[in-house]
Amino acid sequence: MKDKDIVPIILVPLSFVPLIAMSFRDWILSLLLFYLLIPGIVFKILKIPLKDLGFKMPKSFRSTLVLLLFSIILSFIGTLFPEMKNYYPRFTYSTPLDFLFYELLFGLIMFAHEAFFRGFLLFPLARKNKILGIILQDIPYTIIHVGKPTMEIPYAFVAGVIFAMIDLKEESIGPSFIVHWLGSAFFDVLCAIT
Template sequence: MTDLETPRTGNPLGGLRGFAEELRLDWRSLWRRPEDQLAAKVLITSAVLLIVYALWGRPFFVNANLPAVAGWLGWEADHEYYSAVPYMYWGVSSVLIRILLPVLVILFWIHGRPSDFGYRIRGVTSHAWLYLLMFLAMIPLLVAASYMPAFQAKYPMYKGALSGWSHFGLWELAYGIQFLGVEGFFRGFMTFGLYPRFGYLSLLIMVIPYALVHVGKPPIEVFMAVPAGLLLGYVALKSRSWVFGALLHWAVGITMDSLAIWHAGGFRP
């Protein structure tokens, strides 16, 4: 077993000035090497954006203010898609908070290129077959999971999707846009941003908050988020892009919703 580097012990008798000096020196140690600076900036940004998204990016935020938000669209409570507004907001907020803001951080604080964080399409199609294989391997697992009562109670998350094709299509569009944010943030910004400092350990760091955002879903899905997140992150690093991961995630989501609707007996106009 290797020896672990332990933090320098501060002098509790040194008073506030001594503690402040210790804090200054330890803070400066975060910025010694370029990869340390990059990791520190990515982790600080990630912590802030995870909080922002949890507080203001999810559907429940709009649910609490639904009449006002729907009013901006000119929609009254009797509008056909009134109950879909929180989920439309969810898709937009996911892109703004989890893609646009990280890109701005990359450009203006990290001074890097978004393409180095997996924001690229060109040259990555050689790995498309692997994502297709992963999706095909998931289908039997999804079919088996769809028989669980917890699965059927959870999906589709927008219950209006049971009303017909127009609601289903609107929901899946918002759902897919939301998955762009998921993959862009976790498999893009976090994974690629931490890799220069931590190597493949960046996957283990990324998967911790990724698994936690699944809390509230069926337990089996929460636990499966760990290996799924690690695999998606690994393939993203190998392909230098997270984009196909978003398409895979979306395809899985559509399949899960379709299975849940099938178990419910189909659409209910």
């Protein structure tokens, strides 16, 4: 095993930093620092191109469209559960423009999540062992959902596996980012209007 091969394993503890109680602003800054900036610098120092970590356009958008349709169905089902509707959206807003601003901000948050778990952890690990790579990125991804509505924990586990498989197939973190962000935004809209 080369030194470069252990980098994703060393980065795993960074996934838990955003679990520390902090303000919304500090949470976003910690995500950007620990999920994007630090891993990006590490891989840059190691001369591993971002495109090798899935930072490129997907081979196709078919998988993304299928997952988006599925997420729409799951969103409608999710609104049937008061626990979910009471939790989302996770921000307060007073105008439609406020709502849009926060959804765009959550797009950045979702990008940080997908960059870290699927890009910086999954792609390097999957080159050595696809199944192990999927599992090792999915465990911390699932754990960071603890504290959200209980039903979201098994959902996060399954979504993490599916996102990983689709991203590997498409050789890009694009599909998981698009589905994670747009699916989340659609669910927020449903919760806000129902």
